Amino acid sequence: MYYEFRFYAVAPGRLSDEMALVRNVAVDPAPDLPAGEEGSLWDRYEVPRPVGSWITLTGRDCPGFLYIVPWESLDQRDASLPRFWTDPLWAKRRAELTGGHTLVNSIQTLIFSPLPQALALRDKPSPLPFGGVHELRIYDLLTGDQPEAQRVLAEVDLPAAQSLGAQILGFFGMVLGSDRPRLAALLAWPDLDTQLRAAEALDSHPAVTAQREDEYARAGRFIFDRLDQYLLEPMEWNSPRPNLGARA
Amino acid sequence: MTATLAPRVTIEEYYELRLYEMLPGRLPGFLPLMEETAIPQFAVHGIPRPLAIWEGHAGPMAPLYAYLIRWRSLDERMARWNAFYADPLWSERMGANFASGPRLRRTHVLILRPSHTWASLVDPAVTGPQSGIHELAFHNLDNDNPARGHDAIAQTDLPFLQARGGHVLGTFMTWYGGGMNQAITVTSWKDAESWRAASVALKSDPGITRLHDASRTRRGTTLVQGSDVHLLRPLPGWEPAANFGRV
Numbered sequence: 001m002y003y004e005f006r007f008y009a010v011a012p013g014r015l016s017d018e019m020a021l022v023r024n025v026a027v028d029p030a031p032d033l034p035a036g037e038e039g040s041l042w043d044r045y046e047v048p049r050p051v052g053s054w055i056t057l058t059g060r061d062c063p064g065f066l067y068i069v070p071w072e073s074l075d076q077r078d079a080s081l082p083r084f085w086t087d088p089l090w091a092k093r094r095a096e097l098t099g100g101h102t103l104v105n106s107i108q109t110l111i112f113s114p115l116p117q118a119l120a121l122r123d124k125p126s127p128l129p130f131g132g133v134h135e136l137r138i139y140d141l142l143t144g145d146q147p148e149a150q151r152v153l154a155e156v157d158l159p160a161a162q163s164l165g166a167q168i169l170g171f172f173g174m175v176l177g178s179d180r181p182r183l184a185a186l187l188a189w190p191d192l193d194t195q196l197r198a199a200e201a202l203d204s205h206p207a208v209t210a211q212r213e214d215e216y217a218r219a220g221r222f223i224f225d226r227l228d229q230y231l232l233e234p235m236e237w238n239s240p241r242p243n244l245g246a247r248a
Numbered sequence: 249m250t251a252t253l254a255p256r257v258t259i260e261e262y263y264e265l266r267l268y269e270m271l272p273g274r275l276p277g278f279l280p281l282m283e284e285t286a287i288p289q290f291a292v293h294g295i296p297r298p299l300a301i302w303e304g305h306a307g308p309m310a311p312l313y314a315y316l317i318r319w320r321s322l323d324e325r326m327a328r329w330n331a332f333y334a335d336p337l338w339s340e341r342m343g344a345n346f347a348s349g350p351r352l353r354r355t356h357v358l359i360l361r362p363s364h365t366w367a368s369l370v371d372p373a374v375t376g377p378q379s380g381i382h383e384l385a386f387h388n389l390d391n392d393n394p395a396r397g398h399d400a401i402a403q404t405d406l407p408f409l410q411a412r413g414g415h416v417l418g419t420f421m422t423w424y425g426g427g428m429n430q431a432i433t434v435t436s437w438k439d440a441e442s443w444r445a446a447s448v449a450l451k452s453d454p455g456i457t458r459l460h461d462a463s464r465t466r467r468g469t470t471l472v473q474g475s476d477v478h479l480l481r482p483l484p485g486w487e488p489a490a491n492f493g494r495v
Contacts, residue, residue, distance in 0.1 A: 009474055011464075011470050011473075012387075012460065012470050012472040012473065012474060012475070013456070013457060013460025013461065013464065013470060013472075014457075014460075014464075014470075015451045015452065016451075016452050016454075016457050017457075019452075055448070055451065056477075057306075057444060057447060057448070057477070058306045058307045058308075058477040058478060058479050059307065059308050059476070059477060060308045060476050061474045061475075061476070062385075062474065062475045062476070062477045063451050063474075063475075099465065101464055101465070101468060101469070102469065102470070105473060105474060133444070135306075191440075191441065192440040192441060192443075192444045193439065193440045193441060195306065196305060196306060196381070196440050196479065196481070199305035199306060199310070200303065200305045200481070202305075203272065203273055203275050203276060203305065203311050204273075204275075204276040208272075208273050209273055209276075211273075212271075212272070212273040212274065212349075213348065213349075216348065216349035220349075221349075221350075222271055222272070222273075222274075222349065222350075224271075224272050225353065226269075226353060227272055227310060227311075228308060229306065229307065229308065229310045230308075231306050231307075231479070233444070233448055
């Protein structure tokens, strides 16, 4: 199982255009379908429905737009997505909306895999999507530290976040992308206020503090280097479900 | 015949923005060092009292400790910080505080100057210390038209946010240390939810989009090219005055 994180640095002022474009293509019925039939342009090329779509509230390169596409196979991905890019309806729709100007300044395409430890962090399956405010945390670490860092996040830092009100949507390792090794956690909070209070409390949480002290005592350094963090607003037309819809 | 010279430049105001990117879990133990030693030592060595001190747990440098100091002269600034660092009390207390391990991952020390747009955004109706939630945003500008970028932010985005409960504490330009050309805005909000709602509305408001579209289609490119956004909470007792005291 792979999750393709598609992270768009949208040209400022053009977020509405970008969201309209992605929503029309990935979610809404294709414009050339006979009335009553369903299926988006993405469905036509067997591109799976993204497991969530978000805009960034804080972080680098705002306004940002993130969506995550689940794939069982990258060969399947490469048989599907590039065909979609050359679809005539898509090209036409995109040309109309961009008006020949830049719509997106840059795109990061990252492949993450769910980590085995994610199973222990799962929530009860539910057909209801998560609203609230979501948070993407990307942890940088040193090469060689990945197994221990996975354990520490899964057993200490993420349970501490859960105790402060977070639901863990996913816990991933970066497979394709820059600055590996990197781990990522996607959290859902009931609202921004809870996230802000919890993120602060997390930094002084007794279990987290004791873990950091233990790391320093053993290795003379801490296991995590930089934390890159984005607060995300889930789009109500494609809010993620618990565990990103993964089956139990 | 004499050459025509550019006019003299007199700069009377600088703002030093210090951003400390903390190691995860290491900020709480750092606060007493700042409160009990650094800030009293600022007074001893002539470093002005910070206009605000913040903690940030939502943004690209989190966990973040940040503060802002106003200066009239950068030579004076250099002399005062040198005196501060040369004081053995500081090294001693810092050494003791860091005995359990490092606390800061990186620091970013930026010198800012007020943006030409600030005066038009000062709101004399807002007074007193500003608590709540603050947004610190670094906006990358089209390098060939930075002044227009400042204007676009000040005339389009910030009034929209002001109408939704945001108070503009200040607007700045980068001068030393940051990416040139950036506009920096600091806004305060009574609570997190009003900031979130206004921030989402700004990104999707048809009127705002029309204004940005008009400018973009005229010029072929956008004046603002992307922003790094941090959410901050002022530390108790260190909330900045409205308009950063500039009335």
